[in-house]
Amino acid sequence: MSITIKDIAKQAGVSVTTVSRALNGYPDIKPETRQRILRIAAEANYHPSAIARSLVMKKSRAIGLIISELTDLGSGYHMLFDVIRGVNDQAMALGYDLILSATDPEQQREIPYIELCQRRQLEGVVLMGVRTDDPYLKEVLDASVPCALVDIPLTADSCTYVTLDNVQGAKLAVQHLVERGHRRIGLINGHNQAFVSRERWKGYGEGLKEAGIPLREEWVAYGDFEQESGAECIENLLAADPELTAVFCASDIMAIGAIQRLKQLGKRVPEDVAVVGFDGLELTQFLTPSVTTIVQPRHRFGVEAVNLLVRMMAGETPEPIILNPELREGQSTGK
Amino acid sequence: MSITIKDIAKQAGVSVTTVSRALNGYPDIKPETRQRILRIAAEANYHPSAIARSLVMKKSRAIGLIISELTDLGSGYHMLFDVIRGVNDQAMALGYDLILSATDPEQQREIPYIELCQRRQLEGVVLMGVRTDDPYLKEVLDASVPCALVDIPLTADSCTYVTLDNVQGAKLAVQHLVERGHRRIGLINGHNQAFVSRERWKGYGEGLKEAGIPLREEWVAYGDFEQESGAECIENLLAADPELTAVFCASDIMAIGAIQRLKQLGKRVPEDVAVVGFDGLELTQFLTPSVTTIVQPRHRFGVEAVNLLVRMMAGETPEPIILNPELREGQSTGK
DNA sequence: TTGTATGCGTTATCAA
DNA sequence: TTGATAACGCATACAA
Numbered sequence: 087m088s089i090t091i092k093d094i095a096k097q098a099g100v101s102v103t104t105v106s107r108a109l110n111g112y113p114d115i116k117p118e119t120r121q122r123i124l125r126i127a128a129e130a131n132y133h134p135s136a137i138a139r140s141l142v143m144k145k146s147r148a149i150g151l152i153i154s155e156l157t158d159l160g161s162g163y164h165m166l167f168d169v170i171r172g173v174n175d176q177a178m179a180l181g182y183d184l185i186l187s188a189t190d191p192e193q194q195r196e197i198p199y200i201e202l203c204q205r206r207q208l209e210g211v212v213l214m215g216v217r218t219d220d221p222y223l224k225e226v227l228d229a230s231v232p233c234a235l236v237d238i239p240l241t242a243d244s245c246t247y248v249t250l251d252n253v254q255g256a257k258l259a260v261q262h263l264v265e266r267g268h269r270r271i272g273l274i275n276g277h278n279q280a281f282v283s284r285e286r287w288k289g290y291g292e293g294l295k296e297a298g299i300p301l302r303e304e305w306v307a308y309g310d311f312e313q314e315s316g317a318e319c320i321e322n323l324l325a326a327d328p329e330l331t332a333v334f335c336a337s338d339i340m341a342i343g344a345i346q347r348l349k350q351l352g353k354r355v356p357e358d359v360a361v362v363g364f365d366g367l368e369l370t371q372f373l374t375p376s377v378t379t380i381v382q383p384r385h386r387f388g389v390e391a392v393n394l395l396v397r398m399m400a401g402e403t404p405e406p407i408i409l410n411p412e413l414r415e416g417q418s419t420g421k
Numbered sequence: 422m423s424i425t426i427k428d429i430a431k432q433a434g435v436s437v438t439t440v441s442r443a444l445n446g447y448p449d450i451k452p453e454t455r456q457r458i459l460r461i462a463a464e465a466n467y468h469p470s471a472i473a474r475s476l477v478m479k480k481s482r483a484i485g486l487i488i489s490e491l492t493d494l495g496s497g498y499h500m501l502f503d504v505i506r507g508v509n510d511q512a513m514a515l516g517y518d519l520i521l522s523a524t525d526p527e528q529q530r531e532i533p534y535i536e537l538c539q540r541r542q543l544e545g546v547v548l549m550g551v552r553t554d555d556p557y558l559k560e561v562l563d564a565s566v567p568c569a570l571v572d573i574p575l576t577a578d579s580c581t582y583v584t585l586d587n588v589q590g591a592k593l594a595v596q597h598l599v600e601r602g603h604r605r606i607g608l609i610n611g612h613n614q615a616f617v618s619r620e621r622w623k624g625y626g627e628g629l630k631e632a633g634i635p636l637r638e639e640w641v642a643y644g645d646f647e648q649e650s651g652a653e654c655i656e657n658l659l660a661a662d663p664e665l666t667a668v669f670c671a672s673d674i675m676a677i678g679a680i681q682r683l684k685q686l687g688k689r690v691p692e693d694v695a696v697v698g699f700d701g702l703e704l705t706q707f708l709t710p711s712v713t714t715i716v717q718p719r720h721r722f723g724v725e726a727v728n729l730l731v732r733m734m735a736g737e738t739p740e741p742i743i744l745n746p747e748l749r750e751g752q753s754t755g756k
Numbered sequence: 757t758t759g760t761a762t763g764c765g766t767t768a769t770c771a772a
Numbered sequence: 773t774t775g776a777t778a779a780c781g782c783a784t785a786c787a788a
Contacts, residue, residue, distance in 0.1 A: 138765030
């Protein structure tokens with residue numbers, strides 16, 4: 087079917103060994119021979135079989151991208167796409183092919199991790215969207231295939247991760263509000279089981295402290311990252327402290343819910359209550375008011391995950407990568 | 422490194438042939454032998470190498486998912502993710518692994534299509550996000566690898582596509598507005614080079630005709646699927662016919678732009694002007710008012726693309742698949 | 757019912 | 773500078 091190295095050898099009147107070496111740039115080939123072989127290969131539109139090559143070299147030049155549909159990170163859905171692109175871009179840039187495998191816990195279709203790795207001889211795996219308590223993770227940590235986790239703060243022998251400095255992100259949000267003159271700032275957090283929630287809570291506290299504002303417990307509400315919970319939480323917060331003038335939400339989706347409810351309650355945003363979200367979703371810019379948000383560099387998550395991977399494949403044991411958040415101003419905090 | 426069929430054979434005290442056949446369910450194996458082999462393989466956590474198997478069987482059990490970042494479909498960005506999931510889900514269900522390869526025209530990193538197919542011995546390819554006039558496409562149509570196109574209405578020997586019935590979709594939108602009592606209905610279309618634009622224009626015309634409403638040229642404006650153009654178009658349309666009471670937009674993003682501009686102009690939605698969008702983006706539900714939209718079954722696009730592919734791989738030459746749109750009511754058309 | 761031998765397309769070892 | 777030859781892990785035609 088497809089043309090092989092053997093065909094090229096025949097055409098060029100040399101052995102397959104010579105062709106292989108000519109194509110792979112070995113020095114011990116007479117220049118004219120090489121030229122001839124190169125020309126013939128190009129004319130024949132020959133491309134070496136990655137499969138045969140993988141078999142003999144025991145290196146597949148392929149990495150896996152495994153996505154286990156996330157649930158508890160909330161709004162994670164929106165994160166995925168750009169991360170995928172980042173992984174793809176960097177993998178391609180480094181000459182790796184990408185094997186995508188999105189599992190779905192709900193549909194009971196998790197692929198045995200190890201099996202995929204073995205079957206396709208993956209050299210490494212980027213894993214994302216997994217809950218910290220997913221049994222899946224154990225399989226991964228125990229395996230010997232290098233693994234880069236996205237937004238899952240775990241390390242092991244051949245496993246590390248890339249995530250955001252969530253503490254810093256939350257702090258940025260609070261600082262921004264403080265600069266705008268706010269002193270009574272609420273927090274609508276995600277549920278406390280999520281790692282990021284604890285981090286963002288910490289950042290919120292630090293932000294207040296730096297501004298000399300004592301943290302008040304009734305300023306903090308816990309949602310589930312989704313829209314409806316944002317609405318409920320803001321209502322509760324206002325009931326607890328009607329003089330609240332600003333709120334930081336641990337997800338853009340909750341911020342949207344909060345803003346909608348504020349409007350229903352007759353409050354203006356940002357005049358009566360300013361709102362900051364988290365994630366940097368595109369859709370925040372489509373809204374009126376547009377939402378000030380802490381932007382996660384999603385594409386870079388993917389890029390750095392691959393970078394970590396190749397370093398691990400090279401035998402290194404790199405430190406986790408903690409990316410820096412940025413604040414993007416919208417209308418929801420004045421401006 | 423990884424355990425092979427040879428190891429199993431040794432452990433079981435049989436030949437590799439026997440192991441191979443036992444594992445692959447051939448009938449000519451003594452039941453007890455098979456049991457023993459199966460047990461040993463399971464205990465050893467053995468998984469056959471897809472690579473070696475591909476080489477000998479000349480079938481890779483892998484299909485490619487090639488995405489060339491689209492531009493002219495507009496809001497296509499939002500379409501991609503669910504389609505990817507659909508492709509992934511169905512490929513996995515049918516036992517195929519997925520090789521993802523997103524190219525990016527802007528970054529000049531298109532991978533030669535043929536090369537990827539040859540390198541990885543892909544059995545078929547799903548292609549999406551390509552402009553109809555992309556030279557890339559020619560390469561594809563000429564190639565012998567089966568190819569399923571998403572939203573690109575082209576067929577060739579081993580190439581067909583899946584798309585939406587855009588005429589019907591536009592018609593649904595108009596019918597919905599007519600039912601709500603509207604008689605002066607504008608159209609904010611995408612640019613005319615896009616295939617879908619022509620289809621939606623046609624559906625718009627048919628919808629009006631069925632309602633006995635003569636089409637008026639000043640009711641039609643052409644945007645570029647993006648937000649800003651939606652805003653400009655609605656302003657132009659209202660200038661041309663101030664009595665317009667409804668508008669159908671060929672993308673949700675343009676609908677959002679139109680609604681924002683309408684508000685700025687002091688018009689209420691839907692009381693003064695009702696708006697229908699197109700695509701069924703999730704974010705339309707986060708807005709106030711939420712946007713009535715024509716929903717594209719994005720996940721099914723992916724599923725059906727894979728289905729087409731396997732049929733082509735089996736030697737069939739299936740007809741294109743035209744999926745049906747659905748109207749999802751939001752607040753932007755009353756209710 | 758099982759084993760031997762061969763080949764898939766490529767690279768690597770060793771001789772020539 | 774080049775060419776046999778073996779090997780990678782597996783499936784299969786043919787023999788036993």
